[in-house]
Amino acid sequence: MDKITAIRGFKDILPGETEKWAFVEEKAREIFANFGIREIKLPILEKTELFTRGIGETTDIVEKEMYTFRDRGNEYLTLRPEATASVIRAYLEHNMHESEPLTKLFTIGPMFRRERPQKGRFRQFHQINVEIIGQKDPRVDAELMLMLVQFLSAVGLSHLKLEINSLGCPRCRPAFRKTVISFLRGKENGLCPDCRRRLKTNPLRIFDCKVETCREIISSAPVILDFLCDECREHFEKVKEYLTIFGISFEINTKMVRGLDYYTQTAFEVITESPGAQNAVAGGGRYDGLSKELGGEDFPGIGFAIGFERLVSMIPMKKEDFVKHPRLFIAALGEDAQKFAFTLTNKLRMAGIRTEMDLSDKSLKSQMRRSNKLECPYTLIVGQKEIEENKAELRNMEEGTQETVELDNIIERIQLRIRD
C-alpha cells in the first residue's frame, strides 16, 4: 500500500513552526487592536461569481488558478483565492456601514490558488488581511501603511522597503493606458512574447516585466503619475505627506501595477531583500470600485494582505526560541514512585506548571537524559527510598545541584523553588 501524502502545494505546519505562527498572530492582534481594527472570520468557500466579478474575468487568478467545482446542489463554488472580495461581501451583506461610518476589519486564514509551487508560493497559503472601508481620506491610506510597517518590524523584520504608487482612477487611467499603447506601437518586435500578449490584455502589466529588453523599452514610457487627474494627484500628494510626518521611508515605484482589476489610486508593496523570486511580503491598495462591482453601494476601501508563510520564513529568530520547554521533569523509579509521579505530574500541570515524566519505566539514567533533552531546568527524582521517607530530590539541571524536599505540600514547595 502506498503511503497517502498531502496534495501538491499543500503543507503541514508542524510543531516548532506553529509556535512561530502563534507569535505572529499574537503580535498582529495586539497591534491591530491599537489601531481599532476588529477581527472578522469568513468562510473559505464562496460562490464563484464573487471572485469572477470582484477580481476580474481576465485576471490570471480567475482564468486559471481557482479551485472551482460544482457542489451537489449544482452551484458553482470556489475556494477563495484572496480575502478582500469576501470581506466586502460580508460588509455589504450585514450592512455594516449603517452602524459604523468607518469599518476596520482584519482576518487571518488560508487562500487557495492552483499555481506551480515554488519558494514562498504554495497552493494553500495564508494571509493576514486588513481592510478599511467607508472613507476615502488619504489619512486612512497613510495610517494603514504606518500600521503595516510597525507590525512588520514588531515581528522582527528589518531591511524592508515600502514602495508606493498611484494607479489613478476610472477617470484618468484610460488616457494613460491609451498613451502607453500608442507609445508601444511599432515597438512590438522588441517585446517578449508575454508582453506582446499583454499589449492586448493588460498593457499596464508590461511595466513590471522582468525581461531586459522589455524593461529597456518601458523605461522611457510615459509615467502614470503624470496622467493623474486633480483628485488623484491631490490624494497621492497627501498620502506622501502623511507618511513623511510619521517618518516612514518609502520609494515611489511608478512601474508597480497591481494584478487585480479592482485597484484604484494608492497601491503599495513591502519588498524584502531575502533571496528567492517571491520577495513581496505584503501588498495592497485602494479599491474604490469593488463594492459597486459586487452589487453594493459605492463604498471606498483600502487594504493589504501579508503573506504569512513568507513573513514567517523571514523572522530572524530560530524555532527553538518559540518553544515552551517543560519547567519540571519527574523521574520515578519503581511502582510506588511511578504512581506518585503520575498523579503529581498531572496535578502540577493543572496548577499551571509545564511538567513531563516518562511512562515507560526506564532506567534513571534514561529518564535523566530525557529531561536533559527536553531542556527542563529542574528534575524531581523519586524512588522507592524517597517514597518511604516521604521526600524527593529536586535537581537543578543547569547548575547540577540538588536538594532534598519533603513530599508534604509538594506542589507549593515546587512552585516556590522553580519559579523563573
Add this chain to the structure above:
RNA sequence: GUGGGUGUAGCUCAGCUGGUUAGAGUGCCGGGUUGUGGCCCCGGAGGUCGGGGGUUCAAAUCCCCUCACUCACCCCA
C-alpha cells in the same frame, strides 16, 4: 502550462568511470558501577537505493518512461 535541478537510514548527505553482506554524521534505543543528564567511549535497531521497464554475467551507478520534491518563468502574498 513551460524550463532546469534533485530523489540512497527519521533528518542532512557520501557512494568515482557498473563488481563481494550499501556507508558517514546526526537523531533514536541500550550500555560504560548498584538510583543521576550534558562531554566522551562502546553497542544496537533502522534502507523496496522514489516507482516501472531495458542493457549487462553483474545496476544505487548506464538508457527510457513515470511519479514526487525543488528552483525559475508566467502571476502573485
